Amino acid sequence: MNLMTSMSVETNNVFEDMSGVVDASFAVAEFDLDGKVMRVNDNFLALTGYDEDEVLGQYHAKFISNDVAEAPEYGLCWADLRAGKNKRVVLPWITKSGERKWVEETVGPIRDAKGTVVRIVRLGVDVTARHDSFADLQGKVDAIEHSQAVIEFDLAGNVLTANYNFLVAMGYSQSEVVGKHHSMFVDPEYAASSEYRAFWRSLAKGKTAARQFKRFGKDGREVWFEANYSPVFGADGNVCKIVKFATDITEQIHSLDDLKSTLESGFEDVDQSLCKFDQSYGDVSQSCRQAQAHLEVSTMVAGRLVSSVDETAQRLSELRTVADRAYEHAIEGDGAIVSLEHAIDVLRDCARDDAAIIEQINVLEKCIGESARISTELRSDLKAMLSRVAVVSLAIDEQGQITNQVRSEMHGIQTAIETSHGSFDTMIKASEEVAMAVGQTREASVVLAR
Template sequence: MFGLTQKKSTHTNYLKQAIDTSWAFIEFAPSGVILDANANFLQTLGYSLDEVVGKHHKMFCVREYTSSVDYKQFWNNLAAGQSNSGEFVRTKKTGELVWLQASYTPVFDQDGKVEKIIKVAVEISEMVTTRLESNWMKSAIDTGWAMIEFDPTGLITNANDNFLKIFGYSSLQEISKKHHRIFCDTTLTNSTSYSDFWAELAQGRVKAGEYKRLNKEGQEVWLYANYTPVRDTNNNVVKIIKIASNITDSVQNKENLNAILKTKIHQLSTELAQGSTAMDGKINEMRISVEEASSAITQISMGAQDQSRQVDEISRLLNEIKASSSKTNHKAHNIKTVVEQSTQKAQLGGETIQSVVSSVSEINNGTEDTQKAIDSLAHLSNEITKIVGVLSGVATQTNLLALNAGIEAAKAGDAGNGFAVIAEQTRILAEESKLNSKKIEGVIHSVSEHISGVIASVTKMKGNVQTGEKAALLAKNAFDEIHSSILNTFEQTSQIEIAANFQNESIDNSVQSIEKIVIVSEETAAGSEELASSTTQLNSGIGDISVSSKRMNQIAQELFEVISSINRSN
């Protein structure tokens, strides 16, 4: 018994080693709590053993699933001893989804109770993704394309609803196991090219293009299709997948259009030939007209250029006249300025001479008054001299009287002492009066001499003043004449300046007009040159059109002949 138990243990270890080599393995308690897991499982989900032991299986599932009734029932069934296997989506530690092909197997104890749940799994994420992508692709093809599958010999194995609908079949059973030739006419299927077509597909060559096929009723169906060989792992072609689009309407429209065009082109080619002949005649007429216009425009251009040169010369002469007029205007303005200054100075000189004349007249009047005053002074001096003479006589008489009184007082003795004193004082006064009279007489004599000199000077000054007054009057008359002449010159200069300004403005207007004429002449010349060039180019273009017209006429004739031959052959 012991040996049997040991043998089972050894077998179990081998089995576990085999599982650990290629499979992901994990153990759960009946409640779903994790008991153990191998390295493959931990690596697949991205955890370490310590991170998962003791935690519930729900850590590997999305929350929407773990909170559902199905998830609870899943673990209730396992705890009840029901196994569960299939494809399961789980969540890695990173949150990434992973697909597992797994088997949940309950393990019973000796009493027949579930002791634990063993899960053995393998990752199939890539396979599921490929399958899903294939399903998505097939769904996309089924939505808008017709698809049919054949074996390498051409027998039909599968077809989608779009293909069946295009060819008028109600179910796959109507065409399954039949050959592709049911869609073709006998002329094609009996040809070598049809046999080669399927032989090349069986060898793995892809075919694509437009193909004419027949539906269930024998009506034409045009497809744009791609025949793609599918190989197995041994590189052998195992089936042919055909994906196609119905282009029947387009092909039929093109055929109808070709038929319409064939008839229409025949009609149009006839009209084109006739129109080309008529157009060639019109083009010749246009060429003659354009050549005449080109010649006339060339002459106009030459005349415009000559006019432009003449106008340039006139403009140059007017500019020279304008420059000379500007100089004249400038000189006239300068003369006017000088004349204005001269007028002011002449007026100031006349006023000054008038002032001198007035002053000389006043001096002359003052001289006469002075002479009169001096004459009066001389007369008074004479009168004073006479009075002084009288006073001198009186002083002499008073001195004699005082002398006599002194004598009489001496004779009187003591009684005449007082009188003698008076007589003495009178005598002294008389003597002083006489001395003063002599001094006054000397002064008066000196004054008389000076008055005589002043009279002579005043007389001479009076003559000079009268002469100066005459000269000042002559100078005033001369300044009056100068002022009148300067005023006349000023008026003439103003007229010259006004005339020069008018001449300058007239020349400016003429220059501006000439400049406009120059611009117009240059534009006319340039326009004539451009027009001449354009007519030359037009003439050349008409020549090209004529050549093209002749060629078009030739082509129309050739087209007419070709279409006529086609119609005859049909």
């Protein structure tokens, strides 16, 4: 924006003497044709902060900033004034204290009776507050123009104007959209709907609409805007047009769509993994149940085996006791046989002449000899049996220890299987919680993608 804005008006009017009304309303200064101060009023002095003797004879350039005074437009302005032209300008004045004030000046030549320009009069009004407010507003408008896509519509939805950002986003030129209806940017089915007509009726009544909007560019591609449709009210308080302020979020929407696809793919992989996990858990759980059932039977059999081994050991112990007694009796029988043999020898000596007795003694001796033989064999058999009983008892003792150890190990295995079963229950519960979390995350990703 130029530091000096002006509106030239060609005129031949001659300024008359200043009236009291003008003198009271404006900061008035009269200059000669070279731009030197000839007269100022109190308003001028109050505005600039100078005393009268400090300004008389000074050039007009003393009261404006150097950048304006040195600009070519400033010299041309004085040339136009000397040529008899009127000017209306807004200039940055610099007060005595160095403060910048914006002054709107109405400047014109004063002519003599012959029509010759003899001096220049400048009527000024302090517009600093208005200028600063306008500059602030213009700065905001410029910021919006540079950062957002802006398009204006009449109340019927016809395009009045569109800025660069909007045209680039949609792929159109200004001439291709001005005068066209907003419906050129939306889906034809939506444009023909009652919802779309209600949308524009609502805007025309002064209501705003702010959300994400899907639009279609010149090449038919989707364009997404985060936008606000705002009614603009005229001086009469009625809606005079609609302005749309928008930010192109197409890239973000596409990124969200890609994210959604990625998440969905990941969710499918997780679902498949969970299904495999569930299947594996079912197989393992079934195997555990079968193993537990077999183990229970084996434990029962082992228990019976232990009882059987204990009973067998007890019977062998009893058998060994009986065998020991029989062996002792056999030894005692050997002693008795020796005594009988000695008695027979005595009888034989006594019955040496009695053939009948000798014959009976011989028969008895034969029987005693046979008994001695049988007793010897029995003693040998009992000794062998005792030896085998000892070996079997040792084996049974070892088997009993092994069987007890097996039963203990089986009990440990059963405990481990039960614990594993509990762990699998915990794992399946965790997998269910994972599946639930995945489902919730999937729902969240759908909402996010909207």
